[in-house]
Structure formats: C-alpha cells, structure tokens
Amino acid sequence: MVLVSDPRAAVAAVVDPEIRVVTIGELGILRAVDEDPTTGRVTVTITPTYTGCPAMDVIRADIRRALAAAGHPDAAVRTVYSPAWSTDWISATGRAKLADAGIAPPGPARSGPVVPLTLAVRCPRCGSPETEQVSRFGSTACKALWRCRSCSEPFDHLKAL
Amino acid sequence: MNGPFDLALALGDDALIAAQRLAEWTTRAPEMEEDVALANIALDQLGAARLLLTYAGELEGAGRDEDALAYLRDDREFRNCLLVELPNGDFAVTMAKLLFLSAYQLPLYTALAGCADERLAAIGAKARKESAYHLDHASLWARRLGDGTAESHRRMQAAVDQVWPYVHELFAPFPGAPVDPTTLRAAFDATVDPVLAEATLARPADGWAPAGGRDGRHTEHLSYLLAEMQVLHRAHPGAIW
Numbered sequence: 281m282v283l284v285s286d287p288r289a290a291v292a293a294v295v296d297p298e299i300r301v302v303t304i305g306e307l308g309i310l311r312a313v314d315e316d317p318t319t320g321r322v323t324v325t326i327t328p329t330y331t332g333c334p335a336m337d338v339i340r341a342d343i344r345r346a347l348a349a350a351g352h353p354d355a356a357v358r359t360v361y362s363p364a365w366s367t368d369w370i371s372a373t374g375r376a377k378l379a380d381a382g383i384a385p386p387g388p389a390r391s392g393p394v395v396p397l398t399l400a401v402r403c404p405r406c407g408s409p410e411t412e413q414v415s416r417f418g419s420t421a422c423k424a425l426w427r428c429r430s431c432s433e434p435f436d437h438l439k440a441l
Numbered sequence: 442m443n444g445p446f447d448l449a450l451a452l453g454d455d456a457l458i459a460a461q462r463l464a465e466w467t468t469r470a471p472e473m474e475e476d477v478a479l480a481n482i483a484l485d486q487l488g489a490a491r492l493l494l495t496y497a498g499e500l501e502g503a504g505r506d507e508d509a510l511a512y513l514r515d516d517r518e519f520r521n522c523l524l525v526e527l528p529n530g531d532f533a534v535t536m537a538k539l540l541f542l543s544a545y546q547l548p549l550y551t552a553l554a555g556c557a558d559e560r561l562a563a564i565g566a567k568a569r570k571e572s573a574y575h576l577d578h579a580s581l582w583a584r585r586l587g588d589g590t591a592e593s594h595r596r597m598q599a600a601v602d603q604v605w606p607y608v609h610e611l612f613a614p615f616p617g618a619p620v621d622p623t624t625l626r627a628a629f630d631a632t633v634d635p636v637l638a639e640a641t642l643a644r645p646a647d648g649w650a651p652a653g654g655r656d657g658r659h660t661e662h663l664s665y666l667l668a669e670m671q672v673l674h675r676a677h678p679g680a681i682w
Contacts, residue, residue, distance in 0.1 A: 361566075417477045
C-alpha cells in the first residue's frame with residue numbers, strides 16, 4: 281500500500297544530483313508544486329541553473345520517483361526559463377550546507393550593466409579571505425575552482441549568477 | 442520569411458556550431474583549467490542552442506524537434522554566421538573568435554530579453570548572463586596574450602586580424618526579426634575597442650566583409666564539421682543512450 285502524502289514535501293526533499301548536500305528547493309531550482317483540485321494530479325515546475333545543465337533529466341526523473349513514492353505516480357514536470365535562475369535564490373539553509381560541504385557559497389549576483397568584478401571569497405575550510413581563483417570554471421557549470429592562500433586547500437566556489 | 446522563426450534558427454545555429462567547435466578542444470586545451478573552461482562554455486552554447494532550435498521547430502510547425510534541426514539538415518540549410526564555423530586555429534584564434542562572438546551575443550541576448558516574443562525574451566534573459574561570463578573569459582585571455590610576450594602578442598594580433606573580417610556579417614540587417622542586429626554594433630565596438638587597446642592590440646581596418654551564412658552560403662569548413670557532428674545520428678536515427 282502506498283500512502284498518499286504531501287507532494288510539496290516529497291519534491292522539496294529531492295537532492296541536487298551534482299551537489300548532493302542541498303535540495304532542489306534550497307537551490308531555488310524548484311519553482312512550484314501544484315495539485316489539481318479536481319484530479320489531484322501534481323505538476324512540478326523547475327528551472328535550470330544554466331541553460332546547458334546536464335543534470336536536468338536526472339532531476340526530472342528524481343522528482344517523478346519521489347512523487348511516485350509519495351502516492352502521486354502521474355505527476356508532470358515542466359521546465360520554465362523565465363525568470364532566469366539566480367544564485368540569489370539559494371536559501372540561507374542551502375548556503376550553510378554548501379559551506380559545510382566545502383563549497384564557498386556565492387556572493388550577491390551582479391545586476392544592471394554587466395561589468396567584470398571580483399569579490400573576496402572566503403575559504404569554506406578556515407574562513408580566511410586570503411583566497412585566489414585557480415580556474416574560472418569548475419567541475420560543474422555553476423562552479424569555479426579556488427584555492428586558499430592561508431590553509432592551502434583548494435575548494436569549489438558557486439559562481440554568483 | 443518568418444522573422445521569429447528565422448532569428449531563432451540563426452541564433453540557435455550560431456550557438457550549436459560554436460558549441461561543436463569549442464568541444465573540439467576537449468582533451469586538447471593548453472592547460473587543464475582551460476580544458477574545463479572551454480568545455481563549460483561549449484555546454485552553455487549547447488544549452489542555448491537547444492532552447493532556440495526547439496522553439497524554431499515549434500514556430501515552423503512541421504514537426505521538427507531540436508534533434509531533427511541539428512542532425513538532419515545539410516550545410517545549405519544552416520543559418521549560422523561564418524565566424525562560428527571557422528576552424529579553431531591556434532588558441533589565440535579560438536579566443537579571438539570567442540571574444541567577438543560573446544561581444545555580439547551579450548547585447549543581442551540583452552535586446553532579446555526585452556523583445557515582445559515571450560519565449561525569445563526568456564531565452565535572452567537566461568543566456569545573457571552566461572554570455573557575460575564568456576566575454577569576461579575571452580577578454581582576460583586577449584589581454585594576457587596581447588600584453589604578454591612578443592610571441593603571444595604576435596599570435597594574438599594575427600588571430601584578431603584573421604577573424605576580424607567575419608564580424609561584419611553579425612550586424613547585417615535581419616528582416617522581420619524581433620531584434621535588429623544593426624543596432625548592436627555600437628555596443629560591440631564599445632566592448633571590444635577597450636579590450637583590444639588594453640591588450641596592446643591594433644583594431645584591424647574594416648575592409649573585406651565575407652557574408653552569406655544567414656542565407657545558407659557557408660565556407661567548406663561547415664560541411665566537415667557537420668559530417669562529424671551528424672554522422673552518428675544519421676547512421677543510427679533516433680539513437681539514445
């Protein structure tokens with residue numbers, strides 16, 4: 281027997297397949313969970329971090345699996361692109377979890393006229409602001425590779441977008 | 442002619458061919474970090490290409506999806522600018538191409554974000570953030586190479602000179618399109634001129650201006666690129682893994 285439970289809680293608990301310490305809710309990828317009042321059919325709305333994010337298919341499958349386990353086997357997942365995802369949507373809990381996992385959370389996203397700028401990034405290991413960028417790109421589309429000059433540890437930094 | 446369809450197809454082809462060219466660097470870049478960088482930029486371009494070609498297919502209404510448009514058209518049916526299909530050349534040529542492409546895509550996507558077509562506006566608003574990062578990256582390399590050693594300066598200047606004729610096509614009129622590319626040239630110049638100056642590179646004189654990509658008249662380089670990109674899908678239609 282499958283118990284029918286709250287679809288919002290089931291979806292919000294789905295973890296990001298590439299950064300498995302945070303949920304899609306905390307990352308701001310999850311935009312809405314709607315339940316049709318008459319049919320009970322669940323529609324989940326998500327948005328990608330980057331247009332080419334290769335994790336989207338896995339995220340869709342994970343959402344369907346979580347909803348099926350929660351008693352909603354016929355759920356639909358739709359993807360929207362507007363408004364465009366911003367790292368400003370990552371929750372405080374999500375930022376804390378990223379830092380705990382050794383990933384420096386993003387600073388505020390740049391808005392208005394786009395100009396190159398560099399902000400100090402604190403080392404998620406020792407907290408030192410004496411850090412340097414090793415590579416502007418990293419292991420996933422949303423990260424850059426940094427290094428701490430105080431404790432010498434390399435670390436990922438989620439780029440402000 | 443259908444403005445939004447033609448524009449979505451042209452910009453989707455720009456992004457797709459740029460992605461394919463950048464992906465050719467994978468495992469061949471001059472250093473590990475740059476390998477990761479070029480693959481990431483290729484992935485961004487591919488993401489934009491998928492959105493644009495999917496939308497183009499819907500506007501066309503003939504049942505063609507992103508895969509049909511990417512893999513089952515011949516060279517004369519592609520509408521990308523010539524700039525993106527040019528061979529990678531040395532690293533400086535790739536960076537010159539990326540600098541000019543991103544200095545064009547950034548104001549283009551920004552203008553698209555404010556256009557009346559909701560789908561194109563959403564794609565533009567999303568892609569412009571990624572273009573800004575590509576532009577930063579190419580600008581940094583142009584400065585590093587241009588204002589580097591005598592040899593890196595020579596090669597970066599040669600790259601800029603080689604690629605420059607192909608930028609003019611980007612700003613040709615596009616009848617019926619929701620964004621008029623001729624209005625983007627000022628933003629392009631305002632971005633590129635200071636980068637070239639800081640990189641101690643001379644801006645080439647405007648002269649020869651090859652064009653034809655938007656009408657399906659390409660260099661032979663595109664045919665070879667498509668042969669490699671399309672062979673699997675054509676040999677095994679609908680293959681997935």
